[in-house]
Amino acid sequence: MISILESTSLSTTTYVSGAFVALGLLLLALRRVFDRRGVEHISGPPSPSFLFGHDYAYACQEEACSLEFQWMREYGATWRTRGAFGRDVLMTVDPKAIQHIMQKSSYNYTKKMTFVHSAWLLSGPGIVTVLGKVHQRHRKIMNPAFSAAHLRTFLPLFQRIASKLSDKWKGELVATGELNALLNRWLSRATLDVIGEAAFNYDYNALDGAGRSPIAKGYEDIFKDVDYLPNKATVLFRATWDYIPAPVLKLIRYIPIHPWTRLRNLNDLFRQYGWRIIREQGPNMDTEKKSTTKDIMSILIKANSSEDPKSRLDDEEIIAEMFTLTLAGHETTSNTLSFLLYELSRHQEYQARMRTEIRGVRARITARGGNEFTIEDLESLTLTMNAIKETLRFHSIVVGMPRVPEKDDVIPLAHPISSTTGEVITEIPVRAGQVIHVSFAGYHRLPDVWGEDADVWNPDRFFRIETGKQTNVGVFSNFVSTAAGVRACIGWRFSLIEMQAFVTELVENFQFDPPAEKVEIQRAFAGFVFGMFPVVKGQADRGGAMPIRISLAQ
Template sequence: MSLYVPAAFLAVGALLFVFRLLNRGGIKHIRGPPSPSFILGHDAVIARQEVGTLDIQWMKEYGPTWRVRGAFGTDVLMSADPKAIQHVFQKSAEEDVPEFHALASSRSWHRGRRHDHQRQRKIMSPAFSVPQLRSFLPLFQRIAAKLSNKWKGELVATGELSLLLEKWLSRATLDVIGEAAFDYNYHALDDGERNEISKAYANIFADASYMPSTASLLFRAAWDYIPTPVLKLTRYIPLNPYTRMRKLNNMFREYGKQILREQGPEVDTEKVNSKDAMSILSEGLTLAFLAFTGTVELTRDFPVKANRSADSKTRLDDEELIAEMFTLTLGGHETTSTTLTFLLYELARYPEYQERMRQEIRGVRAKVAQRGETEFSTEDPESLTLTNNAIKETLRFHPIVISLARVALKDDVIPLTYPIVSTTGETIREIPVKAGQVFSASFIGYQRLTEAWGEDANEWNPDRFLRSEISKQPANVSVFANLVLEMQAFLAELVETFQYYPPKAKVDIQQAMAGIFSFPAIRGKVDQGSALPIGISLAQ
C-alpha cells in the first residue's frame, strides 16, 4: 500500500477529530474511563483485550452503562444493560449497522446500504421457519455420527487420544452448512476428498482480525466517511487480512456460480415466497446473533429460490445471492463449532456434570430404543434438560459475538434497567441520544451481570437455569432460543460416546478476541490461531 494512502486517511482523521471537538455533547455526562489515545481513543485497547476483561472492569467501576472514546474523538455509549440492549436491537426500527460491521461481515465486499439490507432481509423473512429447521435433524445426526466414527477409528489403536477439538468440529459443521444450505458436499470430514474451500475457511476469524495494527485500526475507523466507490478498492490492498479474504471470496464465487448452475434449473418459482420454504442461515449465524439481531440458523436452497422470484423487489441479484451464500458459509459453521468446542472443554473441566449429561442422554436413547427406533425424533432433544442448560450456559459464558454497534438515525431516549450515576452525581434512568450517536452493546458484559445471573455469574454453571429467578430477569435478553437442534444432535452423539478430560500436557486456554468474535486459543500461542487441545477416550 502506497505511503500516500495512510497519509490521506490520517489527514481525513485529523479533520474529523477537529470537527468532533467543535461539536461535542450528547453523552459527556456519562462516566467512563479516560481515553488512552488522542486519535485512537479506546479502539486499540478494546480490540487487543482478552475477551471481557475491560468490559467487566468498567462495569464494576461505572455501572452497566458507560462512555468510551472511539477513533477521531467519537463518544461511544457502551452498555450491558438488558433494557438498553433490547430497546436498540429489538424495539427501535431506526437503528442501523455502522459500515464497519457491514464490511467486517465480509459480504463479498458489497457495501449494502440500509435499504438494501432491509430488502434482503424482507425477501428471506418468510422462510424463517423453526419447523423446517427441525427437518434437518437426520442430517445433523448423520454428520455427528460420521465425526464420531472417525474418532473411534483413531481410538482403536491407542485407547485414548489428544486432539484439537475446534479443528474437527469446524470441519463437521462446514459439512452441515454445505448440505443444509446448498445441498452441496464440502467433504470437509473426508481427508482424501476434502476440497480447497474447506481448507480456505479454516481459522478465518483469527487470521483476519486478531490483534489489528494501529494503522489498520485507523484505516477501518475512516471507512464510515469514505465514498463507497473508493472504499470498494480496499479489496485490492496487498496486505492481510485483505489478501486472505480476497482469495477466499474469489474462491467461493467460483463455488457459488457452480452451485447456482446446479441448483438453479430445479427451482420452483411458484413456491419462492411460500412460508414452507427452508429457513435461512442469515448473516452472522449462531445463537448469540439470534438473541440480539434476530438472525436464524439453517436453510437448504432458499437463497437460490429467492433469486428466481419473478418480482425484482423480492429477488436477489446474482451478486447479492453469492454474497449471502458466502456469509452463510463463513458465519454458519465457525460460530457453531466454536460454541460446541467451548462446551466440551467445560465438560472436561467439570466431569461430574459431564457424567450427568451422559446418563441423561442414555436415558432418552433407551426410550428411543423402546419405541423400536434408532435415531432421536425432533421431540427427543427437548427432554435433554441438562444438555440444553449446558448449551445455554456456554452461550452465556463464552459468547461468540462479544459486542455489536449501532448508530442512531434519529434522536432517541434509551431506557435503563439499572440506573447509573452521572459525572455530576445525578442518578440516570434513561439516556437521551442524538442522531448519529454510536451505541455499542456489550454482550459479554450483560452475560456477566451479577444482577441478572447471580453471584456466580463469572463461573460456568449450567444448573443456574434450574433457578426460578433466572427466568424473571427484567427485560430478559436471553441468548437461548428454539434453534439449537444442531448442537443438541452433536452433543447427544459425542457426549454419549466419548469421555472428555484435560490433555496430559497442561495448557492454559483463553477466549481470544478477533474483531467482534471470540475464539479458543492457547495462552501465549494465540498467533497460531484457534486451538483447543483436549483428551478423549471411549465412555464406559
C-alpha cells in the first residue's frame, strides 16, 4: 500500500512539474523572441546545464553561500550566472549596486515571482508578499506599531521571558550540573513566546517543556522540511513560477503531496490561531483592556476602525501579517542567538570579557537601587552589541534576495569588473525583467568593507570600522541582512532589543562550551526563502540543531 501511494505521489509530481515546465518554456521562448538585450557580456561561471543552469547546484549547497563566496573570489563583486532554462541572472555584492537596488530605486526593483509566491504559500497576503501601492498601504498602517518609542516598551517582556528560560536551565542544572542542549530548540520556543505576547497579547505556551503548543510543533523544522536539499523536479517546478500567471500559481497550494501539504497544514493551523486571536481582540474587546494593551495586533485592529480604506487591513491581510510576524519574528532571532552563543563557546576569551562587562553594569544598577537593565544600560554594553553585530554579519540568517526591475535601468558599481572581452565596466544597463540576485552574505564578507579578516568571526572589528565612511546600504550598522530602503525588515529594532535582553541574561548567568561530542556545525540553506539555519554535518536529516554544553557561570 505504501509503495502504491509513493508511486502515485511521484507520478503526480512528475505530471504537474512537466505541465508547468512546458508552459514555462513556451512563455520563455516568446519572451526571448521579443527581447534580445541582456547581460551576456558580464563574466561568470560556465553553466553546467541549460535546463537547470546553476539553480540546482545553488539550491543544494551543503554550506549556505559557499558558491557565491567562491564566485566572488573568481569574478569580483558582480558576475553573471545562469538560471533554469538558460536565463541570465546577475549576482552582486557591490555596495553601490546594492544601495541603488535596495534603496534609491527600491520600488522599481520588485521581488522575483518565485520568492513572492513561496512566501505567499507560507503566509498569504502579508507585508512580505504584497507589492507596489499595496505594500505602501501595509507599511503605512504597520509603522506606528514598530516605532522606536513603542518597541522600547517591550523590554520588560523580553527580560521576563529570557529570565523564564534562564530559570528552566537552572532547574535542569540543579540535578546534572551540566546541560547538553540543542540550543536552537530552546531559543526558538522562547522567542515564539515573545512574539506571541508582544504581537498578539497571546501565550503560545512554547517554553513549557513537554507541553509545547501545536503551533510550536508546527513551526519546528519548517525550513528543513520544505526546502532543504530539494530534488531536481522541485527546482525545475519552482523555476517555472516566474512565467506563470498568479491566479494559476495559487492553485499550487492544493497539490496533495509534500512539501505543499506541509505548508498548507502549517498555514491552516496558524489560521485557526489567527481567527481565535481576532475574535478575542477584535471590535468587541473590553474597552478598558483595549486602552491599556500595547501589543502590535491591537494597534492594527484599532487602525481598522478608520473609515478610510487606505488605512485598513482586511481580516485575511491581518492574519497574513500575524503569520509573517510569528515566523520572521522568532526564527531569525532564535537562529541568530544560537549562532552567537555557539561562537562564544568557541571564543572563550571574548565570552569572559562580555560577562565581566555585563556584571560591571549590573553592579552599577544595583548601586542605584535598580533591578533590571534599562535600554540605556543595554546600549552601554559595547562588547555585547559588537557580538550581536558580528553575528548578524558573519551568520546572515537571510542570505540574499532576488530583485527584478520593472523598468530598464542602469546599475552603478563601486567595484569595476571586466567583461567577457576584457572591457572595464563601471555600470551595468539592465532591461526590465532582468533577475538580479543581491547576496547579503557575500556583501558581509567584502574585505574592503569589513577588513582583511572578513572570513572570521571577530567582534572587535567594530572598534576599528567607521561605518560612516562606507556606502550606506542598510538600516543598522550598514548590514543588509534586514534588507534596506522601503522594504527593510519592519521589525529589525524589535529583534535587536530582544537579542540584547536575551544575551545579557544568558551570558551573565551561564557558561557556554562546545558539546562533549565533537561535531561540525553547518549553515544549511533553505532556498525558497533564501534563509539559513544550523545543522550538524552528517545529521541534517534530524533537523536544525545547535548542540552546546551549558553550566552555571562562576
